[in-house]
Amino acid sequence: MNEHAKQIAKDVSIVGGATLVSRILGFFRDVILASVLGAGVYADAFYVALRLPNMLRRLFAEGSMTMAFVPVFSNLRETEGDQAAFAMARSALVWLLGILSAVTALAIFFADPVTRLIAPGFASKPELFALTVDLVRIVFPYIIQISAVALCMGVLNSMGHFLAPALATSELNTAIILGAGVAWVFGLDPAYTLAWSVLAGGFGQWSMQQPWMRKYGFRWRGPFRLKDPGVIKMAKLMIPTTFGAAVYQLNILLGTLLASYLPVGSVSYLYYADRLVQFPLGIFGVAIGTVALPSLSRLATGGRMEEYTSTLAASLRLTLFISLPSTAGLIALAHPMVAVLFGRGAFSPEAEAATSAALVAFTVGLPAFACVRPLFSAYYALSDTKTPAVTAAVCLAAYAATGYGLMGSMGHVGLALATSVSSWLNVLILWFMLRKKIGPFFPLDKTLAVSLGLSLCIGAAAYALSGFPVLSLVLILPLAAAYMAVSALFGVEEARMATGLAKRLVPRRFHKKTS
Template identity: 55%
Template sequence: MNGEVPEQGSPSLTTSGAQGGHEQCAVARNAAVMGAATLVSRVLGFVRDAVLAFALGAGPLADAFLVAFRLPNLLRRLFGEGSLSMAFVSVFCATRSRQGDERAFALMRSMFFWVALVTGVLCTAGVLGAPVLTALMAPGFVRDAELFRTATVMVRICFPYAFFICLVALCMGVLNGMGRFAAPALAPCVLNVVLIAAALLAYAGGYDVAMTLAWAVPVAGAAQLAFMLPWLGRSGVRMTGPWRAADRLAVKVGRLLGPSVMGAAVYQLTIVLGTLLASFLPAGSIACLYYADRLVQFPLGVFGVAVGTAALPSLARLHGPGMEQAFGGTLSASLRLSLFVSLPAAAGLLALAQPLVTLLFGRGAFDAAAVRDTVAALAAYAPGIPAIALVRPLVAAFYAADNTRTPVVIAVAALGVYAGTALLLMPFAGHVALAAAGSVSAWFNAVLLYTSLLRSGVLLRDILRPAAVYLLLSAVMLAAVHSGALYFSSSFAAVAVLVPAAVVFYAAAALLLRSGEALLLLRSFRS
């Protein structure tokens, strides 16, 4: 192991205003690239779900596989993509901007050592403690000795996936910090392709589909890592060279990672709490909330996360003395871009809730009552979409400023708001109360993050006026699309005609009004 790379002098910077304008264009362009790539991944994810349902069904072996797959995915959500990327990217980009590539690459190599060590220990513990973990995740399996044994074996097989996917998350962070967003967004496609192939081959060959899928999970993790490494090389990243286990910047990433993991844990607690409360409601409530949430997560995954992820490297580069105007301008542009996309997405889901749910889920055992209840949940979830989209760039601003405590404190408070709102409304609205509580909690989170940044002196500007324009356009679009949906007897026809019509109307109206975000995205797509 070689010594730490000596720190280099900070590179010269352009003026704050010019730098801010450049970064705003970069955020829009990178968000567009990441959104397009994520769209491919999400569509492939729907295909994967359909294939798994076809080949695996919904029996006890399917339950065993899903429990086994959920455990390493929990580690991914807590330590991997969101938490690790947020903590690492801010330090990596700031180091690269101020001290040069060699120092940033030394940090990356140190982080690879620590991520491999920590996740290796956790995976070993998971494999050895598989019976305990299985009993905790699925206590009902204990009553069936054979099912419990099968699930435990699958947990042992699947758990190494966490090792690979956390290293993949670090690769994603490096590439995002280098301005590469397409490859990280496409990486989940590898998982989907491997699982689809495994399910179909096992089904066609007469093999045990569930066990084949379990073995495919760590293979998919290794394949994702193999997919990412060449992209690092093409971006000029050198995996070999000086590094130190005790790198002070790696220690800094670790300090940032702790609160980030806590924030992710709060989010997971919200999901657990929602499921727990829904279990006291009539049968089918959990399923209706799940399917409604799947529709909500589609625009958020494609657009909402993309803006926040694209904004973080730019904000990290701009945080520092003399860059306050550029930092505030880039964050303001990211917030406007989030609202420009998320407000019409929420309006579209509200307007087309009935035909969308009917088209995607309304068949077989999913009867008219299930469609009605899912539509009601979707209508309560949709108003929270803009708030959730705003949270990502707002949190990115705190991380760029090395402030991870405030987002966690606000997230805990938002969890309390969620619980209080849900308990207050459940006697009157049932499962719809849980969806509405999610929207209320999301807006509480976004507003507190926004006001906290204002109090800290961040220069946010020109957000309310564009937001009002986009809200008005979205309301007009909602009314027009909802009215148009009444004339279609086929759900497929309603969705096929009205979705592109709504997109064209909103985009054309925004361009006619000379919307800065519409023009920025247009230039990004052209480039």
């Protein structure tokens, strides 16, 4: 493993640790929301309204904005210095604020047709439809906030700082949790209060990153150009990049549209199941893609293709090393996990069963979801944005056909399964096309064999414990530790690196006490 790959692993531990904090807060948030909103009319309205800003959050903060911005910004820093790169970032913000403010104004004015577009099945349910329209109007401005946050994320990531952008996502969860508390204490309508909390969270995400921006010498006051060449190049990259990075989110959005024709609660079942899948995916899958992009971009720009190939292979090995046991554990513990986390208050036993079935269907695609981001980074580092976009179009069509075909017999579970099928198709096409472009880049080595074998053991052990819901969840960490330890005994380098990184995260004071 080369030095770039080792640095990626270290940075992944930073991003993953920060994201873990956010995901834990997210779970706490979802537990509260499941208890307050359940899986009925209010929940469906809130989650449909939240779907647009959530999609934009993942699409921009974890997708096209960063992928298009980072290579351009990094190249400017290398060739013209920090001040030229900073001027380009200011110019990009001016354009973002102008365009997105106009889009937001139109969306607020035309909230009725926007709601019909994303959830046409709600039109036959007047109370649900009217509530959703109101919530869409409230939360849509979050798109402006999260786009500005994504720009800050790109600046900091390009300069080698990953902690603040990863921690910033926790601000949204914190704001929604506080909003739920305010609604409960003062007897306010929870759906409306939570919608306003989304905007408060967006402001918090922006504010958290500003001290770090200043630390690296960046100021928003300074020169900018409306016709900045870097912004023009970024815009050209973003057009195909946006669609290419959006295939999973577009699947979810299309799934929401199709689910709106299913019985009430279907949208919520898919939302809660997706949240559980996003836990390992957000901690490691997105983290690896995020930290790999700057390294791959520098190597590709410098023509160091041997290092580029080995760094990409190491990123994919680390992705599969983590995602395979996560997949096995989530499938085996789907029902006890949903029951323990959400099974209270307005969340009925029927909702538990429906959500856990969707979770299994989503989890089948978890390794594919995780591998897509490093593969996209590999293409974008080579300035190839067309291939991911074409692949995304093919996979979106595959999802639409599969989802429509399965929802009649399997309901919302068919829509979740269709997401997994299309994501695996996405990975296979990207893999094959990249191999044609750069040659073999991922040998079937010991890491993959050990990961597959041990993941099956993890799944069997977890399934055996699934009859004891609380105990099975408590034993997740010991099972993960056993997986790491046995992998290290087999000489898997990823396990040894993960163990070493975990030790670095433990305070030295603790080591002294235990030594």
